Amino acid sequence: QTVCSILTQPTDPQIITGSHDSTIRLWDIRKGRTMANLTYHKKSVRAMASHPTEFAFASASADNTKKFALPEGTFLHNMLGQQ
Numbered sequence: 001q002t003v004c005s006i007l008t009q010p011t012d013p014q015i016i017t018g019s020h021d022s023t024i025r026l027w028d029i030r031k032g033r034t035m036a037n038l039t040y041h042k043k044s045v046r047a048m049a050s051h052p053t054e055f056a057f058a059s060a061s062a063d064n065t066k067k068f069a070l071p072e073g074t075f076l077h078n079m080l081g082q083q
Helices: none
Strands: 003-008 017-020 025-026 033-038 044-050 058-060 066-068 074-081
Touching: 017 044, 017 058
Parallel strands: 003 044
Antiparallel strands: 003 017, 017 025, 025 033, 044 058, 058 066, 066 074
């Protein structure tokens, strides 16, 4: 489970990782454990970015780009073009 991308932010979850095993993990750094394990991608999660105005983030993989709501990591939708 090699981490290929990481997103940090000042609020929980403070660390979000994307891995070669196609998972995204939201971390509770105070407790040192995973808060959520997201399995919506089929390929390595290569990049992630936080939304500038919403409490959300996007993840990018060879299979698709997806948008998730925080803090739980709720799947919102696949992103097409420049949504």
